[in-house]
Structures are given as structure tokens and as C-alpha cells.
Amino acid sequence: xxxxxxxxxxxxxxxxxxxxxxxxxxxxxxxxxxxxxxxxxxxxxxxxxxxxxxxxxxxxxxxxxxxxxxxxxxxxxxxxxxxxxxxxxxxxxxxxxxxxxxxxxxxxxxxxxxxxxxxxxxxxxxxxxxxxxxxxxxxxxxxxxxxxxxxxxxxxxxxxxxxxxxxxxxxxxxxxxxxxxxxxxxxxxxxxxxxxxxxxxxxxxxxxxxxxxxxxxxxxxxxxxxxxxxxxxxxxxxxxxxxxxxxxxxxxxxxxxxxxxxxxxxxxxxxxxxxxxxxxxxxxxxxxxxxxxxxxxxxxxxxxxxxxxxxxxxxxxxxxxxxxxxxxxxxxxxxxxxxxxxxxxxxxxxxxxxxxxxxxxxxxxxxxxxxxxxxxxxxxxxxxxxxxxxxxxxxxxxxxxxxxxxxxxxxxxxxxxxxxxxxxxxxxxxxxxxxxxxxxxxxxxxxxxxxxxxxxxxxxxxxxxxxxxxxxxxxxxxxxxxxxxxxxxxxxxxxxxxxxxxxxxxxxxxxxxxxxxxxxxxxxxxxxxxxxxxxxxxxxxxxxxxxxxxxxxxxxxxxxxxxxxxxxxxxxxxxxxxxxx
Amino acid sequence: xxxxxxxxxxxxxxxxxxxxxxxxxxxxxxxxxxxxxxxxxxxxxxxxxxxxxxxxxxxxxxxxxxxxxxxxxxxxxxxxxxxxxxxxxxxxxxxxxxxxxxxxxxxxxxxxxxxxxxxxxxxxxxxxxxxxxxxxxxxxxxxxxxxxxxxxxxxxxxxxxxxxxxxxxxxxxxxxxxxxxxxxxxxxxxxxxxxxxxxxxxxxxxxxxxxxxxxxxxxxxxxxxxxxxxxxxxxxxxxxxxxxxxxxxxxxxxxxxxxxxxxxxxxxxxxxxxxxxxxxxxxxxxxxxxxxxxxxxxxxxxxxxxxxxxxxxxxxxxxxxxxxxxxxxxxxxxxxxxxxxxxxxxxxxxxxxxxxxxxxxxxxxxxxxxxxxx
Numbered sequence: 034x035x036x037x038x039x040x041x042x043x044x045x046x047x048x049x050x051x052x053x054x055x056x057x058x059x060x061x062x063x064x065x066x067x068x069x070x071x072x073x074x075x076x077x078x079x080x081x082x083x084x085x086x087x088x089x090x091x092x093x094x095x096x097x098x099x100x101x102x103x104x105x106x107x108x109x110x111x112x113x114x115x116x117x118x119x120x121x122x123x124x125x126x127x128x129x130x131x132x133x134x135x136x137x138x139x140x141x142x143x144x145x146x147x148x149x150x151x152x153x154x155x156x157x158x159x160x161x162x163x164x165x166x167x168x169x170x171x172x173x174x175x176x177x178x179x180x181x182x183x184x185x186x187x188x189x190x191x192x193x194x195x196x197x198x199x200x201x202x203x204x205x206x207x208x209x210x211x212x213x214x215x216x217x218x219x220x221x222x223x224x225x226x227x228x229x230x231x232x233x234x235x236x237x238x239x240x241x242x243x244x245x246x247x248x249x250x251x252x253x254x255x256x257x258x259x260x261x262x263x264x265x266x267x268x269x270x271x272x273x274x275x276x277x278x279x280x281x282x283x284x285x286x287x288x289x290x291x292x293x294x295x296x297x298x299x300x301x302x303x304x305x306x307x308x309x310x311x312x313x314x315x316x317x318x319x320x321x322x323x324x325x326x327x328x329x330x331x332x333x334x335x336x337x338x339x340x341x342x343x344x345x346x347x348x349x350x351x352x353x354x355x356x357x358x359x360x361x362x363x364x365x366x367x368x369x370x371x372x373x374x375x376x377x378x379x380x381x382x383x384x385x386x387x388x389x390x391x392x393x394x395x396x397x398x399x400x401x402x403x404x405x406x407x408x409x410x411x412x413x414x415x416x417x418x419x420x421x422x423x424x425x426x427x428x429x430x431x432x433x434x435x436x437x438x439x440x441x442x443x444x445x446x447x448x449x450x451x452x453x454x455x456x457x458x459x460x461x462x463x464x465x466x467x468x469x470x471x472x473x474x475x476x477x478x479x480x481x482x483x484x485x486x487x488x489x490x491x492x493x494x495x496x497x498x499x500x501x502x503x504x505x506x507x508x509x510x511x512x513x514x515x516x517x518x519x520x521x522x523x524x525x526x527x528x529x530x531x532x533x534x535x536x537x538x539x540x541x542x543x544x545x546x547x548x549x550x551x552x553x554x555x556x557x558x559x560x561x562x563x564x565x566x567x568x569x570x571x572x573x574x575x576x577x578x579x580x581x582x583x584x585x586x587x588x589x590x591x592x593x594x595x596x597x598x599x600x601x602x603x604x605x606x607x608x609x610x611x612x613x614x
Numbered sequence: 615x616x617x618x619x620x621x622x623x624x625x626x627x628x629x630x631x632x633x634x635x636x637x638x639x640x641x642x643x644x645x646x647x648x649x650x651x652x653x654x655x656x657x658x659x660x661x662x663x664x665x666x667x668x669x670x671x672x673x674x675x676x677x678x679x680x681x682x683x684x685x686x687x688x689x690x691x692x693x694x695x696x697x698x699x700x701x702x703x704x705x706x707x708x709x710x711x712x713x714x715x716x717x718x719x720x721x722x723x724x725x726x727x728x729x730x731x732x733x734x735x736x737x738x739x740x741x742x743x744x745x746x747x748x749x750x751x752x753x754x755x756x757x758x759x760x761x762x763x764x765x766x767x768x769x770x771x772x773x774x775x776x777x778x779x780x781x782x783x784x785x786x787x788x789x790x791x792x793x794x795x796x797x798x799x800x801x802x803x804x805x806x807x808x809x810x811x812x813x814x815x816x817x818x819x820x821x822x823x824x825x826x827x828x829x830x831x832x833x834x835x836x837x838x839x840x841x842x843x844x845x846x847x848x849x850x851x852x853x854x855x856x857x858x859x860x861x862x863x864x865x866x867x868x869x870x871x872x873x874x875x876x877x878x879x880x881x882x883x884x885x886x887x888x889x890x891x892x893x894x895x896x897x898x899x900x901x902x903x904x905x906x907x908x909x910x911x912x913x914x915x916x917x918x919x920x921x922x923x924x925x926x927x928x929x930x931x932x933x934x935x936x937x938x939x940x941x942x943x944x945x946x947x948x949x950x951x952x953x954x955x956x957x958x959x960x961x962x963x964x965x966x967x968x969x970x971x972x973x974x975x976x977x978x979x980x981x982x983x984x985x986x987x988x
Contacts, residue, residue: 094892
């Protein structure tokens with residue numbers, strides 16, 4: 034009882050008013066007791082709260098209880114994992130590089146002007162006014178720049194600007210540059226496939242990345258692709274062509290080993306910089322009248338239907354006049370031609386008559402059977418719809434027989450061609466690597482028809498229009514095709530689509546090679562000719578010269594196909610004996 | 615080391631043997647942690663607002679000895695001394711609080727600060743602890759002598775303080791003062807029915823605040839639905855805690871301090887989590903829990919109702935402020951600008967806390983009479 038506070042003095046003075054002191058003390062004691070009990074309650078409440086807090090800390094540290102910020106969540110939706118793509122031998126052709134993308138939460142930006150200036154200083158590609166507008170927007174998330182290089186990211190990071198943050202992203206990279214541009218396609222800035230295999234197999238690639246299944250293997254071979262693209266480019270330059278397309282196909286299982294379309298683009302660069310022409314895939318999206326290459330189908334169908342035999346022939350002495358059209362020969366012999374002669378000299382007149390002999394209905398049925406009248410589904414979104422005449426009359430039958438009137442894509446031409454040389458089975462082409470072993474297909478012609486076709490195709494290269502494609506020791510067989518390009522005012526004599534389709538080795542073809550040049554111009558070496566035999570055939574030859582050794586094929590002194598031809602053509606492999614009487 | 619004999623009857627010796635040295639040590643440790651974290655967090659903030667990198671560190675370090683002096687000086691007081699200091703402090707604080715809207719500086723839409731010769735102080739920070747002690751005295755006085763109108767005066771003073779705080783406006787501080795006041799009234803024997811009414815009134819007031827004050831409604835909306843608006847600071851704070859893991863990224867390695875505007879103040883806890891890890895955070899939590907609960911324990915041994923109520927009020931204030939700040943950092947509560955006692959940057963708040971905890975230390979000193987009322 035040493036201190037006497039004002040309150041106590043007050044209470045003491047009130048006490049003097051007559052209240053017994055002991056009662057007050059007792060009451061105070063009870064009050065203290067009550068306070069103690071209630072305090073215990075408050076203390077428990079506090080202890081509980083502190084424990085909850087500690088638990089929450091542990092939860093976040095252990096389980097990462099934090100939701101990503103709205104901005105980052107939004108950004109994460111843009112980023113999807115994508116599996117790598119490799120060629121048939123495992124060479125990397127599409128992969129991802131980690132990059133950082135810069136975004137802002139404008140509401141967290143403290144000083145818009147200063148932030149915009151600082152960012153523009155660190156990233157010279159950005160415009161200050163544009164940035165300012167973005168940073169002043171009322172949204173919670175705006176992209177500022179995508180795909181920053183590490184040095185750029187470090188530069189921006191060092192600015193320490195509030196409201197500015199990065200999202201780790203992946204950028205699709207194509208190590209082979211433009212080599213496989215039309216096969217691979219490309220992705221948009223959010224890594225969504227928007228063309229080529231990247232688009233068709235978008236789901237697969239993402240699922241494979243999630244499942245950790247490793248890369249997706251294509252059927253393509255970068256070496257074969259490099260050969261094809263290089264030789265096409267060389268011919269485009271030599272013949273001053275507008276463009277070119279080509280493909281290499283395995284006729285035994287439908288695997289596409291190479292597929293190129295020129296001009297092409299670099300999918301690593303913004304695709305918006307490429308022209309429409311560059312982005313156009315001629316091999317699968319473009320439809321063309323393939324010209325004399327169709328005579329392969331005409332001959333095969335005539336033989337397969339039994340309409341003609343090898344000993345039969347057609348009168349090609351004079352042009353055919355149907356309605357107001359005249360069908361002429363490019364290499365006129367002006368005489369009776371046997372079926373093999375019609376084929377190897379590429380006689381339009383003979384083929385037209387052969388087609389007419391088969392008839393419109395059966396012709397259409399056959400072309401349909403080998404898949405030339407429907408779009409060919411492929412692991413690419415860029416697939417062209419073939420065009421056929423509305424009415425399929427006699428004239429149509431004749432023109433289609435030598436390759437005018439029906440427009441098809443190069444890849445379906447190659448697939449149908451493959452069926453005629455592989456024993457008669459149509460196999461759906463694919464860009465994906467197939468497991469070894471037989472591949473189911475659809476029988477479209479008899480094996481004997483296929484055997485005869487192989488012999489005839491070989492003969493074209495030995496003695497006919499396709500000599501330019503011959504590679505000694507490799508039994509190359511093939512067929513030229515030269516189509517006049519159609520324009521609004523009819524066919525243009527000066528604008529050609531020159532092609533050559535080949536297979537080798539002809540006794541058991543392992544490769545089908547198709548080359549098509551768009552508007553090649555003749556050179557001195559070709560004596561001004563720009564036809565398939567003079568332009569596309571030598572291109573095919575050079576491709577085969579480089580491709581065959583790559584696949585371990587050695588040239589042989591005695592080509593087995595010659596024996597087959599001797600049997601097929603009745604004891605001789607020379608043309609003389611095949612001439613019509 | 616100076617050793618003080620227990621027989622020594624000097625003021626210092628008596629203080630040393632009677633003061634709660636564990637609580638004192640915990641408070642000093644918190645202040646030390648605060649200084650360390652301030653060094654980590656505030657240079658980034660300083661750089662951002664364009665002052666010298668160690669501007670905040672220097673200021674905080676200048677305040678720190680002053681705060682320790684206030685803390686220890688106040689803890690030397692007797693219970694009566696505490697009462698007088700609190701009364702005087704409360705009186706001055708009220709006057710300054712009333713003056714603030716007239717002569718104060720407006721910062722971020724609220725007028726809470728007074729400039730006093732180069733020193734900016736926030737009068738409400740000083741009103742808060744002194745009011746707790748004054749209220750304790752009033753409640754205790756009523757129990758001591760029912761004729762003393764303690765309750766009525768306490769209610770009137772609360773209305774006055776809350777009114778002045780609402781004028782600034784400072785809803786957080788007003789809520790805090792009211793909650794502490796209610797807790798004291800509850801301990802002082804308020805009937806449970808009244809308490810329920812009080813709680814309802816509190817909810818009603820919060821609802822009123824939600825309806826009338828846009829920034830209050832914004833914050834609560836965002837807490838209930840994080841996607842509805844700007845949760846930037848709390849998002850980043852959460853990421854920081856997650857990033858830090860158990861052991862942290864290491865001193866100076868944190869990144870939130872670069873992007874959080876309030877890294878050195880309201881979100882210092884997140885900086886601690888990122889740089890020093892969740893274990894450091896747990897240490898901080900333990901320290902706060904220790905100080906709070908130990909004060910409760912000491913107070914329950916107090917035979918004087920005034921001491922008991924005053925200590926409880928001060929401890930509740932201290933513990934609640936710490937809890938709310940940390941709960942906001944881990945997104946258990948909607949964002950509320952409340953500093954982490956002794957750890958967050960803030961000179962005026964540091965001094966006020968030193969005063970409050972000094973009073974708490976003074977009232978929890980071991981007394982030979984068990985603290986019984988005279």
C-alpha cells in the first residue's frame with residue numbers, strides 16, 4: 034500500500050460515503066477471478082490463432098498453397114508443352130527453346146511513364162507510346178513482348194519495375210530451318226500448331242509431352258529431304274521456274290521420305306513475313322493436271338481391264354478431231370503404234386484412243402479406285418481437293434487419258450503410281466514413321482498388270498521420252514509429263530508444268546520419286562525445250578544418283594529388270610521388236 | 615557483464631530482478647530481426663522511390679536506440695507511474711489526433727500523420743496503447759467502486775477515439791482499438807449478452823464500412839474472390855513464401871522486395887519467408903506467440919484488476935496486430951495495412967510500440983505484494 038493513484042483516491046473518497054471496505058474487496062477479488070477465467074479463454078483463442086498461422090506457413094512451404102497470380106495463370110494457359118519431332122533416323126527437326134515473355138499487370142504499375150521509358154530503353158524494339166498505352170490499360174494482364182533472349186530478360190529484370198513480370202515459355206525451333214518447312218508447318222506465338230504436322234498432330238504432340246513419351250518420329254529422312262530440296266532448287270534456278278515440288282515415297286509401305294515445295298520459308302522466322310506463294314504447299318495442297326504422267330494410269334487400266342494387250346496398237350497417223358478440239362502428238366510418229374510404243378513415245382493420240390476404248394465409266398471408276406478423285410488424307414491440314422470434269426463425256430475420257438481434265442495433287446499421283454509398281458496394292462501414304470513389316474493396302478490392279486507396268490516404265494527410260502532420268506546400274510523406270518497450264522483463256526502453250534515420276538530399282542522398286550517444275554524455261558543445253566523429259570527427268574536422275582548410295586544401293590552390271598522385260602515383251606528388251614507391224 | 619546483487623535495492627537492480635527478462639529478450643530479438651529484414655527489404659524500396667539505398671535502414675536504426683530507451687525507461691515505471699504516463703499520453707494523443715485532420719499531411723488518401731519539427735508521427739499509434747491502459751483503469755475503477763462511472767466514461771472515450779479515427783479515415787486502427795476495448799470490457803465482467811451485442815455491433819460497423827468506404831469493400835471483395843481485382847501484393851507475397859521453402863533463398867536473394875511496394879512495411883513477413891525460409895517465419899510466429907501468451911500468463915497471476923486488464927489489453931493489441939499482419943501475408947485475411955510490431959519499418963510506430971510494451975513490462979514486473987490493489 035505504497036502508492037495512491039488518483040483513481041484509488043477517488044474510490045477511497047467514494048468509499049467514505051458508507052460502503053464497507055471488505056465487501057468491495059471481496060467483489061474485486063471475484064472480479065479478478067472472473068477476469069482470469071475469461072482471460073484463459075482469450076489466451077486459448079490466441080494460441081489457436083498462432084497455431085493456425087504456423088500451420089498455414091508450413092502448408093504453403095510444403096504444398097505450395099499459393100495460387101499463381103492471375104497474370105501468371107493467364108500466361109500459363111498460353112504455354113503448352115510440345116514433344117520434339119525427329120526424322121526417321123532420330124535427327125532433331127523440331128524442338129523447344131526456353132524463353133521468357135514479358136507481361137505487365139498495369140494496375141500494379143506505379144509510374145506508367147517511367148516504366149514505359151525504362152522498358153523501351155531496355156528493349157529497343159518496343160515503342161514508348163505503345164507501351165504507355167498498354168501500361169495505362171485497366172486490365173490485369175497485358176503482354177509486352179514475347180520470346181525474350183536471356184540477355185534481354187536480365188536487362189528488364191535489372192530494372193526492378195513493379196507490375197512487370199516474366200512467364201517462362203517455350204519457343205518452337207526448327208533446327209533444319211526451311212528444309213522441312215512444308216512438312217512441319219509451324220506454331221503460333223502461343224505454341225499452338227497452325228500448319229503442317231504441327232497442326233494436324235497438335236494434340237498428339239502435346240499429349241506426348243505430358244506423358245513424357247519422347248519425340249514424335251516422322252517417316253521423313255533429312256538426308257533424302259536435303260537431296261530433294263537441293264536438286265529442286267538447282268532446277269528452279271537452271272530453268273528459271275516459278276517453283277517446284279517433289280517427293281520421295283517408299284512404295285512398299287507408303288512412307289514419305291522427302292517432300293518439298295519451292296519456294297518455301299523458314300519456320301523459325303515470323304511466318305507473316307513469308308509470301309502466300311512461299312507458304313503454299315504444292316506437293317499436297319496444289320492440284321495440277323499432271324499431263325502425260327496420267328498415261329501410266331490409262332495404260333494400266335486398259336491392260337488391267339483386258340481392253341488391250343501388249344500386242345495391240347492404235348493408229349496415230351493423224352490428229353483426232355473431237356468437237357472443236359484437236360488432239361495432237363508432241364512427239365509425232367504419224368504411224369500405227371503398239372501399246373508399248375504409245376506409252377514410251379507418250380502418244381496423246383494413242384492414249385486418247387486407249388482411253389476411249391476403256392470408256393468413261395470404267396476410266397472414272399479406275400481413277401477413283403487408285404485414289405485420284407478424292408482428297409488424300411495425310412498428316413497435314415494442307416490437302417488439296419482433286420478436280421474432275423462435271424460431265425465425263427467422250428472428249429473428257431480422251432483428254433483425261435493423256436492427263437488433262439483431272440487435276441490432282443502430286444502426292445496422290447505418287448501414291449497411285451506406287452500402287453502400279455509395287456505389285457498392285459494402293460498403300461495410304463504417311464508422314465509418320467511406320468513399324469517394320471507389311472502394311473495393309475488395297476489391291477487396285479493385278480500383279481501381272483503391275484509387272485507389265487514396271488517393264489514399260491523401265492522402257493520409257495531406256496528408249497523413250499525419259500532417257501534423261503537414266504542412272505546406269507539402278508534400273509530407273511518412269512514417265513514424263515508435260516502439261517500446259519490452264520488459264521482463264523484456255524491452255525497456255527508457253528506455260529508448262531513439267532514433271533517426271535520415277536521408281537527404282539524397277540525389278541523391285543524401293544523408291545518413287547516425283548518432280549514437278551512450274552513453268553520451267555528451256556536452256557541452251559535442252560535446245561530450248563522445257564518439257565518433262567528435258568527438265569524434270571534430269572532432276573530426278575540427279576536425285577537418284579545421290580539417293581541410291583545413301584541407302585546402300587550399289588549399281589549393278591546386269592539389271593534384273595532386263596530379264597523381266599525380255600519375258601514380258603516376248604524374248605526381247607529392245608524397242609524395235611515392239612514396233613507395230 | 616554487470617552483476618546485480620539481489621540485495622541491491624537500487625532502481626536498476628530492482629528493475630533487473632523484477633522485470634520479465636524473457637519477454638524483454640523476445641521483444642529485443644524481434645526488433646533485431648526487424649532491423650535485419652529492413653536491411654534486406656528496404657534498399658529495393660528506397661531505390662524505387664528514389665532515395666538513398668539505405669535511407670530507410672538509417673532511419674530505422676536511428677529510431678531503434680530511442681525505442682529501446684523508451685521501452686526500458688517505461689518498464690522502470692511503477693503501476694501508478696504507468697497509469698499516469700498513459701493518462702498523460704492519452705490526453706496528448708487525443709489532442710494531436712483531433713488536430714491531425716486540420717494540420718496533418720495527407721498520404722495515400724488519408725490524413726494520419728503530423729509533422730513535428732522534422733519528425734512525422736502518427737498520433738493514433740500513441741493513442742492505441744495509452745487508451746488500453748486508460749480503459750483498464752476505468753473498468754477496474756468501476757469494479758472497485760460501482761459508484762465510479764468507469765464504464766460510461768470508457769464508452770464515451772471509445773466513441774470519441776473511434777470517431778476521430780474514422781475521420782482520418784483509419785478503419786483498421788479504429789477496429790483494432792474497439793476489439794481491444796471489447797476484450798478488456800469482457801474481462802472486466804461484461805455480461806455475455808452484452809458481448810454478443812457488442813460483436814453484432816462490430817459486424818454491423820464492418821458492414822457499414824463495407825458499404826460506405828470503397829477501399830474497404832474492394833479489399834473484402836478481392837479476398838473473397840481473388841480474380842475480381844487487384845490482389846497483386848498478396849499474390850506476390852504468397853509466391854514469395856512458396857519460393858522460400860523451408861530455408862529460404864538466402865539473404866539478399868529474394869525478389870519480392872523488388873516488386874512489392876510495401877515490402878519493408880506490411881509485407882516484411884513475405885520478404886522474411888522468401889529470403890530466410892518458413893523456419894524463420896515460424897521463429898517469428900513463436901516469438902510473437904511467446905510474448906503475447908506469456909503476458910497473459912503473467913497477468914493472470916496479477917491480483918490487481920487494473921494490472922490484469924491493462925496487460926491483457928496491451929498484449930491483445932500486440933498479438934492481434936502481429937496475427938493480422940501475418941495472416942494477411944499468407945492470405946488468411948483480406949489485405950489490411952497493419953504493420954508487424956517491431957519488425958516492419960516505421961519510426962513512429964516503433965516508438966509507440968516501445969511505449970506500449972514498456973508499459974506491459976512495467977505492469978508484469980514481479981511485485982512483492984503480488985500487485986494487489988492498495
